[in-house]
Amino acid sequence: MTDEPGGLIHPELRSERNESPVGPAGQRLQHAEGTSQPLRSKIRERQPRGAEVNGRRPIDHEAAAARFIAAPEHEKMHDERLWDLRSKRDAQMHAIPEWEELRELASQIKQHTLAHLDEYLEQFEAAAKANGVHVHWATDGAAHNRIVHGILRDHGAKRLIKSKSMLTEECGLRDYMAATGIEVVETDLGERIQQLDDEPPSHVVVPAVHKLRRDVAEVFSRTLGSDPDTDEVPYLAERQREATRPLILSADAGMTGGNFAVAETGSFVVCTNEGNADLSANVPALHIASIGIEKLIPRVEHLGVFIRLLSRSALGSPITQYTSHFRRPREGGEMHVVLVDNGRSARLGMAEFWTSLKCIRCGACMNTCPVFRRSGGLSYGATYAGPIGLILDPTFDKRKYSTLPFASTLNGSCSNVCPVKINIHEQIFAWRRVLAEEHEIPLVKRQMMQAAGAVLSRPALYRAAISTADSALRFLPRFAVYNRWNAWGAGREMPPAPKETFHTWYARTHPAADKGSGDGSA
């Protein structure tokens, strides 16, 4: 029995009933974040929570990932949904002959802009000001939050509606605003679910992908008063729409992020599937956009390259439902742009890591990452999870995120799906070296590697260490992993021990062969 390619690893999640809309020809629609085949969680199960975060203590990704895997319905659904996005992405890629050329262009445009970022920032600022946009500069997250608060305070704003922005997550805007008495309302469905559940987003484009419908039904019944026993998705989405609409209509200010900022026009672009950025920007008279300084691109023509890559890479959808370009405030409106550094200019000076600033936050690396799919985004205990997180997070705090570059098999799939060709897995590898050199890996691990290096560079010592299968089983895994030999046996059988090593066989069957010096001086 052979399943077709694209089949499920967990076929029990396949749903008999299609819940998604169909197109005019009767075809099941799969645009936006929609899955390419009907899936449905079937077993009730408590939602696992993410990593514990304690100050600067290194994040225990493994423990949080183990909790996620111990909730199999969550883990399986998470894995299949994200793999489905990866499969949809592949289909889109195959439909575009110039795909690899687009990736190379996107990479070069970004590298060029980052290498001339001062000029493009000044050009953007001048153009935006000429358009009547107020431009602010924030050196860090705290400064960003103070600036946003100041603008809102000056306008007497009591309620802020906002679309999803990883930058405002990075700055901790919601926590900051909680103390000011200004209400912040997320308008992206996934982000709103996470806000109502007091959890950060677990993924840059699908923030609640780690939750099952039952989890959402529980959150909505607790916070929106929906029927706790109804977990039909259209019902849940409609309850949220109805609950959020009055908040949108009565908001005093709207906030968006920015996917791209165009230097020549002083304009910025926001991509959403829900149209919630357009509501946030177009209903209240005051629009604030928070934009990282690395979001610059030189000209409008370059948008074509990025827009063609972004949603295809992220969701396997040709484009987001809404691609919105903001250049000047509307009649009677007011527009503010906050340009945020928060570690970016310092990252620019890191020779091995500056190209991570090319990232356009599509999440393709998360979707393809086999570790991310099994561990859930919240297991990383950081704003940025998955492969891109492994290389961004240590730039914020080397100690706290010292464990993350080790949460990878270095399989390299992330680099291949990256639409701007960041060598993600090579940077993960490089971070391991930096962390070891700067003593941010556990001492016992380093000592074990010193011992392994000493044995492996002395043939006679090495041969003695693995002379019997028994001693080999003790030495080989130990050099690989310091003191966690039990870790192999917890889920796997031991390899059967052969009666002799290759080396012994060779010596026995080739009596005339040169037997070396034993000290490697050969």
Next chain:
Amino acid sequence: MRVALFVPCYVDAFEPQVGIATLELLRRFDLDVTYPFDQTCCGQPMTNTGCHKEAAATEALFVRNFSGFDHIVVPSGSCAHQVREHMTAIPQTPAVKAVRERTLELVEFLHDVLKVDAFPWAEFPYKVSYHNNCNALRGIGHAAPSELHGPFFSKPLDLLKKVKGLELVQLARPDECCGFGGTYCVAEPAVSVKMGYDKVADHARAGAEYVVSADSSCMMHQQGCARRLGVDLRFIHIAQVLNGATA
């Protein structure tokens, strides 16, 4: 043509028959094959952990052992990748560069250097699922990775198609990592094991009787998972299949 055989530490200790098959297979092509006796390891456990300094002496030993050959052949994509791409803890002298450039994984050597067009001694009448080791696939270019837009090619499948009776089956996720990942397999055992279980499930659903790979380490991990799950799958290295192993 002087060829040196590098037998990775895992193969040496746990899968000696893979080293033997590689040696026998190379000798079938009338090559002068040497097994340098003082060889140990390529240094990967240390560099993958970030401990490059600790790998330097092992790397230097590797270069001493393997200098002076036309090719260094190793039945492991992972170790070939380590030598070619990551053996950088020691000064890059001409001798070091020569050893690194001349190190080839067995499949590459057969496909690209010897350009073998037949394995008349080989017959393997089973349904086979091929496991692409990630370093072999994306690190040294064994095949076209599924993430990239380009023409399909696969050196190991090209070779396996020349084996009589062998029937390839198709995985749902043909180049998904199996979760071994070197030190990763014990650093994050829960994720590693779950990835291994999913891989084993994919092989089984595809109807494979045997899993074939150019890397013993991935197979040791998958075999451990399959046995724990009680899934009836057998694992064999591509060197053994091409050398005429019957099961």
Next chain:
Amino acid sequence: MDPRDAILAAVRRNRPVGEHPLPPVPHFAVSEAGERAACFARSLELMGGKVLEPDPAADLLTAYLRGSGLAPPEIVCSAVPEIAGNRDLATVAHPRDLADVDVAVVRAACGVAETGSVLLTEAQLQVNAVAYLAQHLLVLLDPADIVASIHDAYDRPEFHQARYAVFHTGPSATADIEGVLVHGAQGVRSLTVVLLPRQPSSVPA
């Protein structure tokens, strides 16, 4: 130091080494497989939008309601001469006053065959929020205004002149819960495009 100067100074100090020239963007000829309008329609339908051929025998609004299966709307807000609505956009004091609109009708500045997108700006929308607060959106598009690709669309002057320019590609959508697609997440529940040439009087000079 002033934060602006501090950031720019840090950026200059940390400038990556190397040349990093800006590459020219070549003209990519996107495959359209047949008529451009048909290609546009296929693309839009995959994104959850609907495309209606105009019926010369029927009134446009009637044909739209019949084609989309909608109940007769109470409030129609039209920004096009082809359809007379019953809510005048010129009199809207605040965007929230559009919260009860059932159907909004606008004409697109252009369409994009590659993706099935329509381009709207404040010139077409009059009040931007109408395209999001209305329950349903009807867009008129002159087939002559369809460009082949997203690259071609970015050659349009709107991106240098309009205050606000937006590609709509289907209705407001989400699949944030278990990947189940839902139309009408926050904005319009449906988007329908009628391929209708501009009336001579509405062609911009």
